[in-house]
Amino acid sequence: MTVRRPTILDVAAVAGVSKSTVSNVMREAAGVSADTRARVRAAVEQLGYRPNAAARNLVQRRTNLIGVVVWDLANAFDAELVKRLEQHAAAGGFTTVVANTGGHPELEASRIDALLEQRVDGIALLDFTGDRAVLSRLLADRVPVVMVSCWADYADWVAVDDQAGIDLAVEHLVGLGHERIGYVDQPTMEATSRRARLAAFERALERRGLPVRWLFSDAEPLPEGPTALVAANDHIAVRLMERLEAAGVGVPADVSLVGFDGIPVGALARIALTTVAQPADELARQAVALLRNRIDRGHAAAPEQRRLAPRLLVRGSTAPPRS
Amino acid sequence: VSNVLRGEGRVSDSTRGRVLEAIDVLGYRPNSLARDLVRRRSSTIGVVLGDLANTFYAELVKLLELRISEASYTTIVCNTDGHAELERARVEMLLERAVSGVVMLQFSGDGAVLDELRAAGVPAVVVSCWDHRTDCVAVDDASGMAAAVEHLYELGHRRIAHVSSHLVEDSTRAARYAGYEAAMRRHGLAPAALDFDAWPGPGDHTAFAAANDVIAVALIDALEAAGARVPDDASVVGFDGTDLGAHPRIGLTTVAQPRAALIAHGLELLSARLRGQEGPPRGVRLAGELVVRASTAAP
Numbered sequence: 049m050t051v052r053r054p055t056i057l058d059v060a061a062v063a064g065v066s067k068s069t070v071s072n073v074m075r076e077a078a079g080v081s082a083d084t085r086a087r088v089r090a091a092v093e094q095l096g097y098r099p100n101a102a103a104r105n106l107v108q109r110r111t112n113l114i115g116v117v118v119w120d121l122a123n124a125f126d127a128e129l130v131k132r133l134e135q136h137a138a139a140g141g142f143t144t145v146v147a148n149t150g151g152h153p154e155l156e157a158s159r160i161d162a163l164l165e166q167r168v169d170g171i172a173l174l175d176f177t178g179d180r181a182v183l184s185r186l187l188a189d190r191v192p193v194v195m196v197s198c199w200a201d202y203a204d205w206v207a208v209d210d211q212a213g214i215d216l217a218v219e220h221l222v223g224l225g226h227e228r229i230g231y232v233d234q235p236t237m238e239a240t241s242r243r244a245r246l247a248a249f250e251r252a253l254e255r256r257g258l259p260v261r262w263l264f265s266d267a268e269p270l271p272e273g274p275t276a277l278v279a280a281n282d283h284i285a286v287r288l289m290e291r292l293e294a295a296g297v298g299v300p301a302d303v304s305l306v307g308f309d310g311i312p313v314g315a316l317a318r319i320a321l322t323t324v325a326q327p328a329d330e331l332a333r334q335a336v337a338l339l340r341n342r343i344d345r346g347h348a349a350a351p352e353q354r355r356l357a358p359r360l361l362v363r364g365s366t367a368p369p370r371s
Numbered sequence: 372v373s374n375v376l377r378g379e380g381r382v383s384d385s386t387r388g389r390v391l392e393a394i395d396v397l398g399y400r401p402n403s404l405a406r407d408l409v410r411r412r413s414s415t416i417g418v419v420l421g422d423l424a425n426t427f428y429a430e431l432v433k434l435l436e437l438r439i440s441e442a443s444y445t446t447i448v449c450n451t452d453g454h455a456e457l458e459r460a461r462v463e464m465l466l467e468r469a470v471s472g473v474v475m476l477q478f479s480g481d482g483a484v485l486d487e488l489r490a491a492g493v494p495a496v497v498v499s500c501w502d503h504r505t506d507c508v509a510v511d512d513a514s515g516m517a518a519a520v521e522h523l524y525e526l527g528h529r530r531i532a533h534v535s536s537h538l539v540e541d542s543t544r545a546a547r548y549a550g551y552e553a554a555m556r557r558h559g560l561a562p563a564a565l566d567f568d569a570w571p572g573p574g575d576h577t578a579f580a581a582a583n584d585v586i587a588v589a590l591i592d593a594l595e596a597a598g599a600r601v602p603d604d605a606s607v608v609g610f611d612g613t614d615l616g617a618h619p620r621i622g623l624t625t626v627a628q629p630r631a632a633l634i635a636h637g638l639e640l641l642s643a644r645l646r647g648q649e650g651p652p653r654g655v656r657l658a659g660e661l662v663v664r665a666s667t668a669a670p
Contacts, residue, residue, distance in 0.1 A: 096490065113447075113468075120433070122614070127429040131450050134423075143464055145415070146448040148436045162445045166415065290619055312424070316592050318620045 054095040062091035114142045114339065115163035117156065119175035119238055121148050123283045124311040125328070129174055129196065132332035140340060142169070153177040164191065170339045172196055175238040192342035196335040197326070198240040199353065204342055206334040206354045210241055213324040213358035214248035214278065217306040220322070220360055221276045222256060224368045226304060229253065230262030230274035234284050245280050245308065270295060275303060275369035282307035282314050282323055289319070289365065300367035310361060320364030327356050416444050416641075417465035421453040421477035422538055425585050427611040427628075431476055431499065434634045442642070444471065453538045455479040459487075466491050472641050474498055477540045494644030498637035499628065500543045501654065506644065508636040508655040512543060512610075513550030515626040515659030519580045519608040520554035522624070522661055527669045528578035528606060529560055534590055535582035536567040547582050547610065572597065577605060577670040584609035584616045587623055591666065602668035612662060622665030629657050 060067045065084060072080050073088040080088075091097070114137050118126050134144045145166060147159035156177050163171060170192035176183065183200055186193050195205035221229055231249045233242055246263070253260045262274045266284050270291065279285035285307030289299050299305050307314055310325025338352055416439050420428045436446045447470065449461035462484050465473055473488060473495040485504055488495045497507035516533075523531050533551040535544050548564060555562040565571060565579075567586050570593060573579070581587035587609030591601045599605050609616050612627025636655045 121423075121429045121436070122426070122433050124424070124426060124429070127423050127426075130448070131423040134448070134450050143447060143449075143468065145445055146432075146436065147440070147445070148433050150437075159440065162440065166445055286618065293619060313615060316588065316621075317595055318591065319618070 054097045056097070058095055059088065059091045059097045062095060063087045111167050111169055112142050113166060113168040114144050114336075115160070115166070115168040115171040116144050116146045117159060117163070117171060117173050117175065118146060118148055120150060121146075123281070124313060125282065125309040125326070126174060128311065128328050129332055132329050133172060133174075133196070133335060136333050136336040140336060142336070142340075144172075149175070149177070153179045153182070157182050160186065164189075170194065170343050172335055172339060173198065176200070177239055187347075190347050192339055194335050194339040194342065196331055198238050200240070202351060204338045204352050206331055206338060206356065207241070208326040208331065208358050209355040210244040211248040211251075213308060213326075214245050215252050216358065216360040217278045217308070217324050218249065218252040218256070220362065220366065221278070221304060221306065222258070224276075224304065224366060226276040226369050227258055228262070228274045228369075229258060229276045229278065230264065230271055231278050231280070232264060232266055232284055232288055233280035234266050237280055237284075242280060249278060266291075270297070276305070276366070277303060278306045278308075280308060282309040282311040282321060285321055285323070285365075286311075286313055286319060289321070300365050302370065304366040304369070306366060308358075310359075314361075314363070317364075322363045322366040323361050324358045325361050326358055330356055414444050415447055415468065415470045417462075417468070417470040417473045418446055418448045419451060419458060419461055419465075419473065419475045419477070420448070421451050421540060423448070423450050425538065425583070426613045426615050427584060427630075428476055430613070431630060431634065434630060435474060435476075435498075435638075438634055438638055442638075451477070451479075453477070453479075453540065455481050459484055462487060466493060472496070472645055474637060474641065475500075478502055478542065480541050494641055496637050496641040496644075499633055500540050501546060502542055503652065503654060505652050506640040506654070507652070508633055508640065508657065509543075510626075510628045510633070510659045511656045512546035512659075513553065515610060515628075515661075516547040516550030516580060517554040518659070518661045519610070519624075519626050520551055522663065523578040523580065523606060523608065523667065524554070524558055524560075526578075526606065526667060529558075530563075530576045531555065531560065531578045531580060532563040532565050532574070532576040533582070534565045534567050534579050534586055536586055538585070539582045544582055551580055573599065573605060578667070579605065579607045581607060581609050584611040584613040584623060584625055587625065587666070588615055588621055591621070591623075602666055606667040606670070608667060610659075612660075616664070619665075624664045624667040625662050626659040627662050628659055632657055 056067050056070050059070045070088055073085050116130055116133055118130055121127050137144050149155045149159055173195045176198040193203055195203050197207045199205040199207050250260050262271045264271055279288055285305055289305055292299055297303055307321045307323035310323050313319055314321030314323050423429055439446050451457040451461055458479050475497045476499055478497045478500050495505055497505055499509055501507055501509045533548055552562045581590055587607050591607050594601055594605050601607055609623045609625035612625050616623030616625050
């Protein structure tokens with residue numbers, strides 16, 4: 049079980065140089081002759097020497113680890129964001145450590161503790177339970193944090209423009225002739241986007257003089273009355289489509305349905321979900337850039353906060369109301 | 372203090388109490404890097420998978436991460452997109468991070484990766500695909516796929532094609548194809564393997580046994596885009612048993628994998644090695660279950 053790994057001393061002995069010369073070659077520092085460099089490289093190759101990341105990082109005080117805190121990997125949008133974050137992080141030399149919280153505040157706190165014990169250089173919060181204490185402590189401890197598709201006043205974040213997105217959805221339904229429009233979210237949904245999308249929905253209806261009457265969660269019975277529903281995300285929308293149709297309510301024949309996120313499942317012809325698509329790759333790219341900035345520049349700089357524009361994808365789940 | 376933190380050595384209860392209280396007051400957090408440096412191991416498990424966007428693997432990772440954290444380890448998840456070179460690079464990175472163990476949810480079969488892990492003394496378990504050179508737990512791919520073919524045969528299908536893609540790792544693809552081929556030969560039928568990456572169209576096949584649910588669902592989409600109805604004009608069976616396939620609009624007949632059991636067995640194999648258990652690689656085969664829904668019918 050315990051195979052002794054070659055150390056820097058073994059490399060130095062084989063190459064006939066000092067330990068610090070090996071270290072200089074590994075760090076690609078200047079001032080080592082080409083001949084010495086070649087001998088060290090040959091010894092590294094021969095022994096299969098791998099510099100110990102923990103030792104190197106202790107000196108550099110960097111781990112090049114980024115913690116990713118995610119709500120629910122079974123939600124396709126979360127999985128997609130994690131995948132893209134990992135790709136952008138890897139391109140910048142960072143490794144991601146994923147922690148799934150399932151939306152439980154206790155788990156959020158304990159997972160973040162575990163990440164901190166790993167001495168991650170920074171944390172990307174894909175979801176945030178809204179427990180201010182967790183975030184405040186991170187910021188007080190000067191842990192670089194970027195929030196992705198959620199936000200707080202005093203942190204760096206990048207998120208889709210929820211208000212514009214919900215407005216696109218309502219505009220589309222009103223354009224089709226719907227006046228009785230309901231809204232469906234989920235109690236366990238990430239808190240900041242949940243509040244923002246709900247508020248945006250209420251404003252969008254009020255601005256158009258439409259009744260704000262059908263606001264419910266997907267744990268509740270389906271409401272009677274609305275001819276169209278906006279779901280707070282695609283995951284909810286796809287399951288809602290299933291519930292509606294199981295109850296004999298056709299989509300879009302009886303009720304039109306709009307989602308939010310743009311997950312691949314919604315693009316299947318059988319599902320054909322009209323949705324407000326988030327720019328997932330751009331969210332991930334900018335999140336990694338913001339986090340790297342914060343890691344490099346420390347805490348003096350003012351928070352950077354970016355809203356990205358969503359896009360309405362019209363598919364088969366919306367139609368004019370039955371007259 | 373160090374003894375208290377590591378739960379070692381002779382420390383009186385009152386001393387322990389005082390240390391723990393001070394830790395509480397100061398908000399002291401043990402530096403795991405320094406600790407790992409001493410033990411030359413981290414309390415991290417690396418997880419390597421091909422495609423986090425495939426809901427089957429996303430579900431597996433979620434379960435795995437939960438179980439791993441219950442054992443007070445953290446998880447590093449690496450996505451390879453099904454590229455063997457990326458797989459090697461990611462395993463190399465995990466070794467550099469001195470992970471305690473590696474769980475591979477997809478494995479290309481690259482022997483160099485296994486050699487590297489072995490040389491580093493880091494145990495690995497392959498979960499949901501099969502490799503006799505390392506500890507592994509997988510569904511019985513061949514009999515699962517044979518059950519799918521039997522189901523189609525009983526419905527009256529004779530021109531049944533197998534459909535796979537590059538996102539299915541080689542060993543799994545080979546095993547599932549072997550199960551398909553054996554079942555076809557048993558009935559004296561000619562096997563046909565179609566590549567969904569370069570989809571040639573359905574040809575004269577009336578039924579398709581797809582290598583996984585993601586392919587099956589995309590296949591239904593492609594068939595229907597070309598004007599064929601499923602299951603009226605063509606039947607489709609998947610493999611994995613994802614939530615996606617269970618959606619009534621999809622209604623995918625599939626061979627369901629026992630996800631929780633795969634994870635439980637996989638972590639059991641891994642923790643035995645972490646406890647120092649020696650011996651030849653162990654492989655565990657679990658049975659899949661045919662779930663009949665609406666994507667299959669008589670031709």
